[in-house]
Amino acid sequence: MTDYANKLATLDAPKGRSLTQDALRRLTRNKAAVVSIFLLLAIVLIAFIGPYFLPWSYSQVDWTAIRKPPDFDKGHFFGTDQNGRDMLARVLQGTQMSIIVAAVATVVSVSIGVVYGAIAGYFGGRVDAVMMRIVDIMYALPYILFVIILVVMFGRNPVLLFVGIGAIEWLTMARIVRGQTLSLKEKEFVEAAKAGGAKPWTIIMRHIVPNLTGPVVIYATLTIPEIIIAESFLSYLGLGVQEPQTSLGTLISFGAPVAEVLPWMLLAPAAVLVTMLLCLTYIGDGLRDALDPKDR
Template sequence: MARSQGEVPLMAGITGKDAVLTDYAAALATDAPKGRSLTQDALRRLYANKAAVASIFILAAIVLIAFIGPFFLPWKLDEIDWSAIRKPPDFSKGHYFGTDQNGRDMLARTLQGTQMSLIVAFVATFVSVVIGIVYGAIAGYFGGRIDTIMMRFVDIMYALPYILFVIILVVMFGRNPILLFVGIGCLEWLTMARIVRGQTLSLKEREFVEAARAGGAKPFTIIMRHIVPNLTGPVVIYATLTIPEIIITESFLSYLGLGVQEPLTSLGTLISFGAPVVEQLPWMLFSPAIFLVLMLLCLSYLGDGLRDALDPKDR
């Protein structure tokens, strides 16, 4: 078939006008800005929060110093310097935070106490998160009488004195710190269960859950595969805010003599030793107290930053 003079030779079936439109669409697709995922948006909002970013770096520095620093100190945790008992900071002898009543280096003990407080916080938070997610998701998904019974149990636990359970745990577990940490986590899941239950009540009516239910998926499969993964935002936010609460709880228990015991130590134990002698040996109180306050402030700012990043509508 003969071509007219104004028609450009193209691929079979495409005229010159169609080719121009095709090239224009390709150019638009090439120049169009790439979209961002929800994770990228959350990270962008988190990076814009200067307090949260600074808290991340400070917390990372504290963790590195607490776990790596003791290997580079001239004095060990339980090593006694008989020539420097109850002495203030002395850089010439390597006692950068001074010594306690027994001649032990306060910097080494402060770093070991920071280690213990961080371990307590993360172990107890992990236990409370796991229990709270499972308990709250089951109560929210099944609803009805099951939900009523399970949440009334939570209300009863809220009404009972917390310190009473801690004393019972100490009597049951003795001075085993790991079991005590797990026990604290087993008492910190109540608020997490309420949060997860409320989120599950709304998620179970969503289309993807209805589709899974119509496809024959079992209830526990739906909970673990479809509901729990969609709880990441609220869980991460509350877990970050739970860590400082558990650190305070552990410090309070250690201050009362119910927490970590010698030869181990924690920030709360060090503060309990330094408080009675603060007028004579102020460095024994100030060094662990500064580490404790700094960690709590950074964790609080980080929790607020994660809340704003993962749920901007709640700001």
């Protein structure tokens, strides 16, 4: 019996899986999400690296090929626009701009929404009521009006556009975080932190916010398509990115009026935009399923 006990003691205990490993395992089983991740990464890499391998820049004019369809001999793989600029180079530059807008605006909206919603949910009472009424008032204001006011006051600044879109998209995030915080603040680990003398701000940042990772990541992934569409809509109206820079929304706005005679000007940016939105939607659905606490 002693030898048998010694052998058991020398055996390694079976290793368990963490919640992160379980989530990754469920995510890798979602084929649509995995394909979307690789496709989106490919689009991002091509958008930022591809321009260095093209014979034409996004602002360079080819006076011998104005309004021409795709021509592989001259290096215009997606054709040219009304000004003789290479459409492939402009689509890649527009994709860069749309991705940057989405990334910066998402960081802004998540940062504001998480902190605002966590404070409102943790303190509750009158603080929660006042903070949520502010959110309701901002919901009632059309975001397009807010962006127009910013453009009129500060000019057509792309950075201002990023911040302006992010400063509007945080409202829904704040509501989601506030609802999750109302549930989390009643948990045992929060009560233990209070009993240990932790201050409210410490409890919010060290105990509540880290436990909001799942819902925040899921909603942030689903927010990116909304921001891309918002930027494209503003650029379509002429309030977004301006020449000589471009975005997918700007390219679509230029291609839509001439779609019958110059279809490549509309099809190329529209195809990239739709592909990105579909990929982000599938990734968001995959993360939602992978991080769902009911599946743990």
